[in-house]
Amino acid sequence: MAAYHRPATIEEALSCLDSDPVTIAAGCTDLLAATGSRELTGNVLDITGIKALRHVRKEAGDVLIGAAATWSDVIAADLPPSFDMLKQAAREVGSVQIQNAGTVAGNICNASPAADGMPCLLAMDAEVVTRSAAGGRVLALADFVTGPRRTALSAGELVTAIRIPATATGGRSRFLKLGARRYLVISIAMVAARLEIVDGRVIHPALSVGACGPVATRLATLEEALEGQPADARLAARVTSDLVAPDLSPIADIRADAPYRLEAATELLRRALTGLVAPEAEAAA
DSSP: OOOEEOOSSHHHHHHHHHHSOOEEESSOTTHHHHHTSSSOOSOEEEOTTOGGGOOEEEETTEEEEETTOBHHHHHHSOOOGGGHHHHHHHTTSSOHHHHHHOBHHHHHHHTOTTOTHHHHHHTTTOEEEEEETTEEEEEEHHHHEEETTEEOOOTTEEEEEEEEOGGGSOSEEEEEEEOSSSSSOOOSEEEEEEEEEETTEEEEEEEEEESSSSSOEEOHHHHHHHTTOBOSTTGGGGOOHHHHGGGOOOOOOSSOOHHHHHHHHHHHHHHHHHHHHOHHHHHHO
16 A cells, blocks of 8 residues: 655655655655646655755855755745846746745756756756765766756665855856746746856856756856956857857757757857846847
């Protein structure tokens, strides 16, 4: 007979994971929809009762987003401008009701190619913190999501937090997405951009694209090209599809073909950078 577990502590959750195969559930906004049924089947481990997992807090300069923290928790949190892109993405995750229930950790564990949180978290060098009965580990987000609907999470292992290192909390940021309509839509392309600007020049640009390939991707080639460039209205013109393409493998599906996705991602990056370095130019456009 299927069992429903709603533990109050991480230790109780790990005990459940160590005993029987279970489906880990948080907001269920992705999980329930994927079942094609009105209810979850099999043993369920609901982590929403674990208060220690619902937080957005600073710790030794890092920022920790607990596994039960919702999109609305992120929106309400007092965070530096580098997190603006994550808040912008949060406001576009379904409806307000979905934002109140859905979790950021659940978004990455679902491992959808179109997960709104992925580009933003990649552009902040996010790490995934896990626990199991055997101990804990920390994985780079780029190593945690291994493919569509696939992660490196092992049997008996639970994500406890997403950690943003202090070194990636500087600068300002922007998130943009393209879809067939404004809300409640699977994206054709989405981008996240984070820039630090010192003495009028770009340092440590962090740029990523989602919904264009099997997994969201950092754009190392473009980042290198923009390093040290003047942070002014000319910056967007330096973004070309030739600089985006080496790190991107656009897919073709019913929403768009691969060439369109490449051009869409390139244009979104231009607009995101314009919004960061020359907002008056963006407003005029």
